Amino acid sequence: MLPLKRIHFIGIGGVGMSAVAWVILKKRIPISGSDVQPNIQTARLEKEGVPVYYGHSPENVKDAGLIVVSSAIHEDNPELVQARNLKIPIWHRSDMLEEILSEGESITVAGTHGKTSTASMAALVLERAGLDPTFIIGGDLNELGGNARLGAGKYIVAEADESDGTFLSYHPQYAIVTNVEPDHLDFYKTADNVKNAFQKHLSNVCDKGCAILCADDPGLLSILEKDLKCQVLFYSARFMTADFFAGEINLHANGSAFTVFKERQELGQVRLSVPGRHNIINALSVIALGDKLGLSLEQMTPALREFKGAKRRFQLKGTYDGITVIDDYAHHPTEVATTLAGAIALRESKKGRIIAIFQPHRYTRTRDFHNEFAGAFKDADVVIITDIYPAGEKPISGVSGRMIYDGLVRNNHPNPIYVSNMDDICNTLISLIVPGDVIFTMGAGNIWKVGDRLLQRLTLAQPV
Template sequence: MQFPSQQSISPAGRIGESVTPPSGGVRALPSLQEVESVHFIGIGGIGMSGIAKVLLQLGYEVSGSDLKQSSITEKLTALGGRIHVGHDALHVNGADVVVCSSAVPEGNVELQQARSNGIPVAHRSEMLAAIMDRQRGIAIAGTHGKSTTTSMIAFVLERARLDPTVLVGGELNDIGGNAKFGRGEFCVVEADESDGSLLNLRPERAVVTNVELDHPDYFETEEKLYETFRSFVSRIPATGALVACYQCGNVAKVVDGSAVECPVVTYGLGPNSDYSASHWQPTLTGVAFQLQKRAGVTQEMELSVPGRHNVLNALGTIAMCESVGVDMGLIAEVLPQFRGINRRWQTILKTSDIWIVDDYAHHPSEVAATLAAAKGFEPGRVIAVFQPHRYSRTKALCEDFGRAFADADYVIINEIYGVHEDPIPGVTGEAVAAAIRRNTDGRPVEYIADRNAICERLMSIAAPGDLILTMGAGDIYTVAKAVAERIGG
């Protein structure tokens, strides 16, 4: 199958060499130009569905399977995808390539069928790389902030009428979801470090927002994490650019210790970066700050998303967008129009008495940053409801979680959302609550395992002026929605 004719887009690249190469004697992966039909195992995931959506928009035949139907799979069906609920070996018949993520176990019947039939198997990141290779790739990597920064960059490039292809790990209202195919020269993607698969990408330009240990199930040591990011930035060609957040000392350590050949543009809150911010302060809807460039240029900026962390996300966005030729005046004009993405400081309900916000924060640094943003609005109280995510992460970072809730006036901890991990003895939500109690000055810290009981507690303690903030990468957002329904009627 040939791609649609596009003057500004280069021919398709080949699917790259996998970080976790398929076994079983499967033949070499084909070029996308030799492919007509693609099957996705676990198509309902946020990353997989985005790739499937772009391929559908490009005219490919797309099928996929997932354990349950969702709004995501329904949207793919509306675009022409053939979606199956449940896994069956017959689902891969007729596919030229089968795509899976690291979350798909080797024992999956569709994966086994593809291997036995000699159908090429691509990791999700390989297919992402093949799409990105068709255009000038911009990859955003980092432990925190990559979804928001990817979305901000995509939003600015859209408003600049550059029509980028976009693939992001969140729902961005301005592009109608988590992905879109664009006919411009850029492809903006969120790069996933959790399994090292960002090393399959070959971007022309990249942003590194920060580097912290967040996936101890994959990175046994911090040095392995640093080495992965060093390899990533060293892949950027000399003709490209790296935008690096030197506010994070680990990013500086990575870049300074790498073999990076391209120009490096730095950003941070201090004056020693190429792009920095000063005089930042909360506004009624977000945050305002003064952008300062090393060259002496200043520009007043305003965001409609709150917090110091979003100032940093904006600095990375500004630096990258300027590097590809977007005018600073236009950036300053459109950034206030960016309203964020789903589950990143998402207002569920706001009345004259109560404000309920949900956020994806699931790492101690993210929790602390989100709570600081909440405190900046000077509510009556910040009531934090947190659901830890993964046993391995909770075990590795429990004491850090204990120190992350300094800006919360009342804390409720739910049981751990384990995903696919087996429980670890002694690693519980109660252990997280105990760690927080050791770092508080008597403020209430409760462990409540049942989410219905959490709703009841919130209904009994909430007072006019309070901000209720649910946080976590699991399903704790259901608490925010349930309480909002009861308050709002």
């Protein structure tokens, strides 16, 4: 039971924290928050009258009835220390999300990749079908104007983030799992621990619920060693024997078309406005979910076609004089390779080159996957590597973006470039881009700023 007294969110500007805070606010429970600096999420909350404090001070938790923190908040945070001194109850963000999920029929989307896009598609499909869902997502859903909303319907769609293991708190009625790969080894330490966590997540699905799983992913299939208590539905773009199959696939520069089969019976055709085979697979999981909830394919297809992607997921930032700038959150080798593969049709239509600008995210991920990153850029004609976005991590001796660049050189990539200072990338780009080029800024940090600066430079036609 949530207190009616003020709930204070430490780190309220985080995309996950702000989403949970938004839903609590709309339940008419007073909230406040603090963070290091303003951002889009804090501005949105402040516009609704939420007090947001910049900088962390013990005074900020005074008279709060409950404190909410995420794994990003350190134990010595002055507000957290003061809350303990005052014996104010402290919840993790996952505890609050589980409280919200318990109030309806919960739908979680988990997986190493594709969570945000898939959860966003699911929320939009349910919304356009008139089911008025609550949703809490790790990125802004452009069509619905934010990363969270409190709906009046019974369904609650949430992204289940595996990065710190807290997704094991959830007991969903419906669980989509997109894939399972080693990641977040700073927390899990081994690939087996990652697999064990996803195995436990699936065992937490309610007995009368349903797990919706991608049959195309070897990592996911490898954890299904024992029968689950819940119903299991498989979706696939490779195996017609899956419960839901995407066939007759046609990829093009700005989207795709495919035919949906359920138990080998044709249901109809779907058109997407987001490119790439991976988005077909994401959409198929949502179609399987909607079918389970009683929606027809005809009810789902308009929303699937309307979906233009979540923020920072293959997001078109702008075009100028035949040059296209796209931003993507890809920060794992598989995500990088998948995003660039999805751009091939776009490159062919533009008759230019794919130029990938990659900012590694975290020292630990760079250390653990630098060889895999070096092999992930085969579909890029030019690759610019910059230095690491630390995301709060301390530097590790010998670990830098140059490790990935050196790997590209060893792999004989034709055009690798290392620019250690992100602020210098625009000058490098101006010297080499030509009409027809498609430029990708990639990473989970602040690399998106490069695309914005480049478009501004091109538009203003400032000399180098």
